[in-house]
Amino acid sequence: MADQSIFIAGHRGLAGSALVRHYATLPSWRIITRTHAELELRDTAAVRAFFERERPSHVILAAARVGGIKANSESQVEFLLDNLRIQNNVIEAAAYFDVRKLLFLGSSCVYPKHAPQPLHEDSLLTSALEPTNEGYALAKIAGLKLCAYYRRQQGRNFISAMPTNLYGPNDNFDLDKSHVLPALIRRFHEAKMAGTPVVTLWGTGSPRREFLHVDDFAAACVALMERYETDQLINVGVGEDVTIRELAELIRGIIGYSGEVQWNSAMPDGTPRKLLDVSRIQALDWRARISLAEGIRRTYEWFLANWIDR
Numbered sequence: 001m002a003d004q005s006i007f008i009a010g011h012r013g014l015a016g017s018a019l020v021r022h023y024a025t026l027p028s029w030r031i032i033t034r035t036h037a038e039l040e041l042r043d044t045a046a047v048r049a050f051f052e053r054e055r056p057s058h059v060i061l062a063a064a065r066v067g068g069i070k071a072n073s074e075s076q077v078e079f080l081l082d083n084l085r086i087q088n089n090v091i092e093a094a095a096y097f098d099v100r101k102l103l104f105l106g107s108s109c110v111y112p113k114h115a116p117q118p119l120h121e122d123s124l125l126t127s128a129l130e131p132t133n134e135g136y137a138l139a140k141i142a143g144l145k146l147c148a149y150y151r152r153q154q155g156r157n158f159i160s161a162m163p164t165n166l167y168g169p170n171d172n173f174d175l176d177k178s179h180v181l182p183a184l185i186r187r188f189h190e191a192k193m194a195g196t197p198v199v200t201l202w203g204t205g206s207p208r209r210e211f212l213h214v215d216d217f218a219a220a221c222v223a224l225m226e227r228y229e230t231d232q233l234i235n236v237g238v239g240e241d242v243t244i245r246e247l248a249e250l251i252r253g254i255i256g257y258s259g260e261v262q263w264n265s266a267m268p269d270g271t272p273r274k275l276l277d278v279s280r281i282q283a284l285d286w287r288a289r290i291s292l293a294e295g296i297r298r299t300y301e302w303f304l305a306n307w308i309d310r
Contacts, residue, residue: 003030003057004028004029004030004057004058005029005030005031005032005054005055005056005057005058006023006029006030006031006032006056006057006058006059006060007032007033007054007056007058007059007060008020008023008031008032008033008060008062009034009041009059009060009061009062009063009086009090010061010062010063010064011033011034011062012035012036012170013062013063013064013066013170014166014167014168014169014170014171014172014214015062015105015163015166015214015217015218016060016062016063017169017170017214018168018169018170018214018215018217018218019060019062019218019221020033021215021218022215022218022219022221022222023222026222032054032056034050041063041085041086041089041090042082042085042086042089043089044085044089047089047090047093048089048093048096050093051093051094051096051097051099052097055097056099057099057100057101058099058100058101058102058225059090059094059099059101059102059103060102060103060105060221060225061086061087061090061091061102061103061104061105061143062105063086063090064083064086064087064105064140065078065079065082065083065086065136066136066172067079067177067178070176070177071176071177072132072133072135072136073131073132073133073268075135076134076135076136077135078135079133079135079136079139080135080136080138080139083136083139083140083143084139084142084143087104087139087142087143087146088142088143088146091104091143091146091147091150091158094156094158095150095154095156095158099156100157101157101158101159101225102147102156102157102158102159103158103159103160103161103221103224103225104143104144104147104158104159104160104161105160105161105163105221106140106141106143106144106160106161106162106163106233107136107137107140107162107163108162108163108164108165108210108235108237108274108276109129109130109133109136109137109140109271109274110124110129110137110140110141110144110162111123111124111162111274112125112126112127112128112129113127113128113129113130113131113271113272114127114128114272115127117273117275118239118275118276118277118278119235119274119275119276119277120235120277121162121232121233121234121235121277121280124141124233125141130270130271132268132270143160144160144162144233147159147160147231148160148231148232148233151231152231157229159224159228159229159230159231159234160233160234161220161221161224161233161234161235161236162233162234162235162236162276163212163217163236163237164210164211164212164235164236164237164238164274164275164276165179165180165181165209165210165211165212165274166211166212166213166214166217167179167181167182167211167212167213167214167295167296167299168213168214168215168295168298168299168302169214169215169298169299169302169306170214170302171214171299171302171303173185173186173303173307175187180209180244180247181211181247181251181296181299182299182303184201184247184248184251185251185255185296185299185300185303186303186307187199187201188248188251188252188255188257189255189257189300189303189304189308191257191259192255192256192257192258192259196259197259197260198259198260198261198262199257199259199260199261199262200261200262200263200264201244201248201261201262201263201264202263202264202267202268202269203244203263203264203265203267203268203269203270204245204263204265204269205243205244205245205248205263206243206244206245206269206272207243207244207269207270207271207272207273208241208242208243208244208272208273208274208275209241209242209243209244209247209273209274210237210238210239210240210241210274210275210276211238211242211247211292211295212236212237212238212288213288213290213295213298213299215290216288216289216290217236219286219289220236220281220286220288221236223281223284223286224236224281224284227284228284232280234280234281235276235277235278235280235281236276236278236281237275237276237278237288238278238288238292239275239276239277239278239282239288240275241273241274241275242292245263248261249261250292250293250296251296251300254293254296254297254300255300
């Protein structure tokens with residue numbers, strides 16, 4: 001077998017660290033990683049020099065500037081520019097140095113705000129995006145289109161996957177930057193520890209969201225690298241969703257917070273619903289295995305062991 005080396009860009013992040021854990025169990029793979037201090041992915045010359053030196057045979061591009069609704073809405077310039085620079089540099093270098101296969105990780109926010117549910121891959125670019133994260137979404141759309149163009153124009157084996165909301169070990173629990181599930185874990189944990197009688201949450205609690213444990217996602221990526229061969233993007237999700245209110249109650253129960261929950265309806269809800277149509281990936285004989293309750297329990301255990309002493 002030819003040398004199989006995989007560069008996992010963004011290996012310290014939520015998705016990237018899960019990919020490292022998964023590929024570490026596969027003995028035929030040599031994993032290549034670089035920290036941000038070792039390789040600035042926004043630097044074109046540095047990225048080209050890295051690819052020329054390391055010559056990875058495969059790449060998964062999990063590196064991105066990410067954040068929750070607050071960070072996305074307040075920093076549209078940075079989310080657009082930084083992500084364009086990161087993905088353009090990595091994808092272009094992968095093409096130039098003949099990487100055998102590249103997987104680009106998008107986001108379900110690339111779909112229009114009011115697209116029919118569940119979100120099918122063909123809904124891309126059919127109507128307006130959610131304004132609060134439009135900059136991030138536009139960058140991701142550019143990345144998946146660039147991969148498709150490289151495939152069509154140059155025959156490069158580049159594919160794109162659209163994960164739903166991911167959570168799990170190495171998630172970001174910073175309340176200014178985190179997504180809803182880790183933010184709720186931290187809010188309820190801190191309220192429980194402090195004996196706070198009321199936790200106030202943003203919005204109405206009515207939006208529906210789908211959540212995929214990141215270890216399930218890593219397994220899906222391995223399957224896609226092995227057997228997905230097309231310029232069409234592919235959704236990766238569970239195919240089921242819950243309201244934010246239901247999610248909050250589930251997390252509250254797992255953490256054991258007994259106080260009151262109030263909803264501040266003056267704060268934005270974001271997109272009403274984001275449920276992915278997962279029929280395309282299920283046709284590849286892949287399905288998520290970790291239930292939401294079990295995944296939250298595992299994530300809370302990781303939080304207790306790794307985050308609260310920071």
